Amino acid sequence: MRRLLGPSIAALTAALIAAQPAAGGGFDPAEIPAYAGEHEAVYARIDSEIEQHLGQLQRWVRQRSISAQDDGVREMAELLAADLRQLGFAEVSLVETRGHPGVFGYYDAGAERTVVVYMMYDVQPVDPDWRIEDPFSGELVELPIGRVLMARGATNQKGPQRAFLNAVDAIRKETGGLPVNLYVVAEGEEELGSPNFGEVLAPYIERLRKADAAFFPMNLQRPSGEATLNLGVKGIIYFELEARGGDWGGPSRNDIHGSYKVLVDSPALRLIQAIASMTSKDGNTIMIEGYYDPIREPSTSERALIERQAATADDAALQKALGTSRWIDGLTGREAIERHLFHPTLNVNGIWSGYTGEGTKTVLPHKAVAKIDSRLPPGLEPEAAYAMIRRHLDKHGFGDLSLRPMSGYPAAHTPVEDPLVQAVIGVLNKYGATPEVSPWLAGSAPFYQFTRTLDLPFVFGGLGHGSGAHAPDEYMLIEPAEGTRAAGLAELEKSYVDLLYALSEGAGR
Known part of the structure; x- marks a missing residue:
């Protein structure tokens, strides 16, 4: 994966990390050059087919896949497998496990670099007090922030995942291929703690280890356009x-x-x-x-990220959102962030x-x-x-x-210096969504399967806004209203196009 970035960008990042903590500023992701590539023909196709692309998101959320209740799970796995075949993945398999099946797909683009894309196709059960009558109807709802797709799985995670595949489809139709080879590995038990995900990977481990990077599409923007890029999980x-x-x-x-x-x-x-x-x-x-x-203690680069977070931390706002009046021992700022993470x-x-x-x-x-x-x-x-x-x-x-x-x-972590992280930051910078970068998320997910089992750098996130995961009003933003700066569906898909090309070309060129 080290070949994804030229030495000049990697050296710049190392220099920023080394110099800025002493000055009190922390690592500044805005210093990473924005991705400069333009793929106008592909963008135009996305714009012209956006209604069909929205229809694909709706088709996914309309297929029930509640893993805890074994409700529609196999049918969703089969739907995903069929979609991969339709998108040109020549090798697609349902992978049986002791629990729900996984899905494996491989698209051989004949490219120099290879990316593994992780997906989860299961969702949480639904509550009786949903804002809309049927949370599996794929209904479009007008909110103050804009037009949203409101459904179970809209943002967690069917919406951003199908949006990524929409971007793949647009590239293929416009250029006849893809800039990178793609693996898709999907599970239907993430909401159960991923007890059998290792069985999905097992038949393909040696092949997957030869990839350059792994990525998980996820909506990470707030309506204001601000984004947080977490480089791992506890x-x-x-x-x-x-x-x-x-x-x-x-x-x-x-x-x-x-x-x-x-x-x-x-x-x-x-x-x-x-x-x-x-x-x-x-x-x-x-x-x-x-x-x-x-x-372990925070590394130099992790302390730089924490310093950057502390400069804009608003403890009172977060406490209010959580309905609590204070942090333990009255901690604030950098001390609170470090305790949360370490x-x-x-x-x-x-x-x-x-x-x-x-x-x-x-x-x-x-x-x-x-x-x-x-x-x-x-x-x-x-x-x-x-x-x-x-x-x-x-x-x-x-x-x-x-x-x-x-x-x-166990925990999973990819250093900020890694070329994959640089590529993602560069694409976000292109869209004016310079992220707040955190060493990792204080929550948990089975991402160690990529960083440890496969020994790959792994990043999850991107543009797009959604909210209400696991709640009775889950949604994903499709068309932003005036004043909402988060990406809608079309811009989100264009950013995925840029990311695939950034990984194939080298970020920052």
């Missing part, structure tokens, strides 16, 4: 912790009358005490021995035991369960995290508690 473990009555005490078969608490141990209280033992009294410091030790979490997602219905019912529950996740910065591995938690529980007298891992994968 890892995660997700597990259930259960206390159940047994030889240690507590009722072992079923709930009993609450009056027996004077004589009988409580699994519910035991679970609460076990969870409490894993953090400080305020819940904000993880007390599991060794949990922070593997986490500290692990230990978070109780849900906890239940006994009677939780209306009114009263006095019982002593025979079991109690909590769902817990921990976000893992680079350096803290899932297997090590699970082992440390188990050792902590055993050491503190909670050896009887069951720890049931449900998912887990």
Whole structure:
């Protein structure tokens, strides 16, 4: 992948990173030269066929694919596979896994460079209080920001993914080929934690490792046009912790009358005490021995990115949006950003035991369960995290508690100096959407499969605006209203055209 950029741009980036932190300015992505290529014939085709392109997005969101409920998932996989064949991918397969099928496709353009495109075709379940009657109707709705496609999957992630394929289609029709070879690897279980994505990659790993880069199309602009480019994700473990009555005490078969608490141990209280033992009294410091030790310090380039973020950070606005009044320990600015990115979490997602219905019912529950996740910065591995938690529980007298891992994968990260990152920033700069660049997102996704399993640089994002992922008003912007600076569908597709050519030509030329 190093061949994607000439040494002058890479050297410029290194110099900026080395020099600016000392001056307090941080790395400035605006200094990366904007992509200068123009592909007018392809742009014109996109403009002339934009209604058909919108129809393709609508066709995708109209196909249900709720992975958690096995609702339309295989049909969506077959639809994606058929679309790849129609787009000229000579090699297309449904890849069976222990769960939902994946999709593999390869387009041989006879090009020097090869890009792997990751896609997820599954969506979240729908809520009963959707803003529109049918979230799978692909309805167009007028909002103050403009005309939007409102549907489950509109922005997460069917809309931007099909927009990318629309751009591929426009290039092919206009030029007869593509500037890069393309792999598409798609899964139908991202919303389930990607438990079987490795099985999708497994038959093709040696081929995929020979690619130059990997990319995930995603809407990252706000209506104002501002964008954030995250260069990775934290890892995660997700597990259930259960206390159940047994030889240690507590009722072992079923709930009993609450009056027996004077004589009988409580699994519910035991679970609460076990969870409490894993953090400080305020819940904000993880007390599991060794949990922070593997986490590395920010590198010079990562500190430069953090300094840049801190210069424009608005803690109060974000706190208001989240409905909270303050950060832990009153942190602000750079300290808050660094903690968000470089500290692990230990978070109780849900906890239940006994009677939780209306009114009263006095019982002593025979079991109690909590769902817990921990976000893992680079350096803290899932297997090590699970082992440390188990050792902590055993050491503190909670050896009887069951720890049931449900998912887990490590962090992923691509350095800002990488040519792929440079190419993406250059394209965004061309469209006046110079991004705020973050070392990684504090959330999690299975992107380690690209950075670690395949050893490829990986970037996710691009132009375009959407909101309401997992919510009852999910949408993707199609036609911006006056004053909305985020890209609509046509401009988004043109930026994908530019990105493919930037990767084939070398960014900044």
